[in-house]
Amino acid sequence: MARTFRFLVTVAGMIAALAVTAEAADDLKRPTGYRHWFHVNTMVVDKASPLFAVLGGMHNVHVNSVGEAALKKGGSYPNGTMFVIDLHDFSLDDGTYVEGALKGLALMEKDSKKYASTGGWGFQFWAGGDPKKPAVTDATKQCFECHQPKKDQDYVYSTYIP
Amino acid sequence: MARTFRFLVTVAGMIAALAVTAEAADDLKRPTGYRHWFHVNTMVVDKASPLFAVLGGMHNVHVNSVGEAALKKGGSYPNGTMFVIDLHDFSLDDGTYVEGALKGLALMEKDSKKYASTGGWGFQFWAGGDPKKPAVTDATKQCFECHQPKKDQDYVYSTYIP
Numbered sequence: 129m130a131r132t133f134r135f136l137v138t139v140a141g142m143i144a145a146l147a148v149t150a151e152a153a154d155d156l157k158r159p160t161g162y163r164h165w166f167h168v169n170t171m172v173v174d175k176a177s178p179l180f181a182v183l184g185g186m187h188n189v190h191v192n193s194v195g196e197a198a199l200k201k202g203g204s205y206p207n208g209t210m211f212v213i214d215l216h217d218f219s220l221d222d223g224t225y226v227e228g229a230l231k232g233l234a235l236m237e238k239d240s241k242k243y244a245s246t247g248g249w250g251f252q253f254w255a256g257g258d259p260k261k262p263a264v265t266d267a268t269k270q271c272f273e274c275h276q277p278k279k280d281q282d283y284v285y286s287t288y289i290p
Numbered sequence: 291m292a293r294t295f296r297f298l299v300t301v302a303g304m305i306a307a308l309a310v311t312a313e314a315a316d317d318l319k320r321p322t323g324y325r326h327w328f329h330v331n332t333m334v335v336d337k338a339s340p341l342f343a344v345l346g347g348m349h350n351v352h353v354n355s356v357g358e359a360a361l362k363k364g365g366s367y368p369n370g371t372m373f374v375i376d377l378h379d380f381s382l383d384d385g386t387y388v389e390g391a392l393k394g395l396a397l398m399e400k401d402s403k404k405y406a407s408t409g410g411w412g413f414q415f416w417a418g419g420d421p422k423k424p425a426v427t428d429a430t431k432q433c434f435e436c437h438q439p440k441k442d443q444d445y446v447y448s449t450y451i452p
Contacts, residue, residue: 167325167376169389170332170348177385186332188350214329216451223339225387227331227451289378289389 156237156252158259162212165190168199168286172218172225185231188214189286195238204282209238211284233257236271236284246272247283318399318414320421324374327352330361330448334380334387347393350376351448357400366444371400373446395419398433398446408434409445 168189173179191199195209212235217228233254240248251271255261264270275283330351335341353361357371374397379390395416402410413433417423426432437445 163329164326167329167350167352170334170350170378171389172332172334172387174385174387180385188329188332190329216332223336223342225334225336227333230452290392 156235156250156262158233158252158254158257159192159210159212159235162190162192162210162214162233165192165210165212166196166199168211169289174225186216186218186225186227188216190214191286198282199284199286200288202281202287205238205284207238207240209236211236211286230257231255232263243267247275247279249275249283318397318412318424320395320414320416320419321354321372321374321397324352324354324372324376324395327354327372327374328358328361330373331451336387348378348380348387348389350378352376353448360444361446361448362450364443364449367400367446369400369402371398373398373448392419393417394425405429409437409441411437411445 168191170189171187173183173185173187175184177184190212192208192210195205195211198205198209212233214233215231217231218225219228220226235250235252235254237243237250238248239250243250246267249272251264251267253263253270255263272283275285278285281287330353332351333349335345335347335349337346339346352374354370354372357367357373360367360371374395376395377393379393380387381390382388397412397414397416399405399412399414400410401412405412408429411434413426413429415425415432417425434445437447440447443449
């Protein structure tokens with residue numbers, strides 16, 4: 129009886145662990161209203177960049193109100209901070225880069241407990257901005273490994289530009 | 291007596307007209323908080339552009355809440371609409387355009403009466419974003435002439451990109 133109980137506890141624990149893992153991958157929701165969040169900066173990854181295949185496009189970075197003060201001050205971000213990259217296609221018209229259609233939305237959301245294994249950040253990317261098309265299945269490999277060098281900025285590449 | 295009165299009325303009218311003209315050039319205030327306004331679009335005017343000398347830089351366009359619905363719907367803008375261009379320097383780093391320091395702030399503010407001679411829009415540009423450095427002294431020549439071809443969009447170049 130004790131043995132069965134222990135087994136059940138173990139199985140329950142495994143299911144709980146699986147549930148947490150599934151949650152970590154799936155619970156991030158595509159944010160809305162981010163074009164009213166503080167505009168952090170813009171970056172255009174052009175065809176000449178070695179990152180074009182993965183990150184090509186016009187990146188507009190926004191931060192929600194939770195993280196805005198930390199961005200300006202520097203240092204670590206409070207839980208609930210969200211950074212969004214509003215990623216668009218672009219075209220080149222006589223020396224001017226012009227914004228095109230939405231390519232995708234990238235999200236970094238801070239929860240130091242839930243996402244402890246990836247620096248306290250949850251990561252997701254929605255292709256075309258479609259809530260039904262999350263593209264990140266392995267946040268460590270697809271996202272966090274490239275953010276690790278920025279540990280001294282709480283894994284955030286963007287800095288405040290007045 | 292009647293003659294003197296008419297003369298005084300005329301002089302008063304001229305002074306009023308001068309005051310209005312002076313106001314039209316000087317009353318536009320450098321807006322604040324625009325990085326929380328709706329982010330309309332981004333444009334990078336690169337060195338290859340024939341416009342680089344005048345408009346070179348990374349342009350981030352924002353619209354205030356008064357004009358946001360009109361932007362999305364298309365058509366004419368209500369009085370009180372403000373568009374800001376947050377203009378920054380940029381550098382090119384291995385195929386990526388990276389945002390630099392603030393170069394200036396451009397404002398279009400709608401007041402169909404006050405700015406009737408320039409399509410209902412007041413124009414100003416502050417060099418370096420400095421409220422003490424307004425650069426527009428002749429809105430017609432420096433701004434409006436280039437906006438006239440966009441009459442069917444109420445003289446606004448930007449359109450809504452979802």
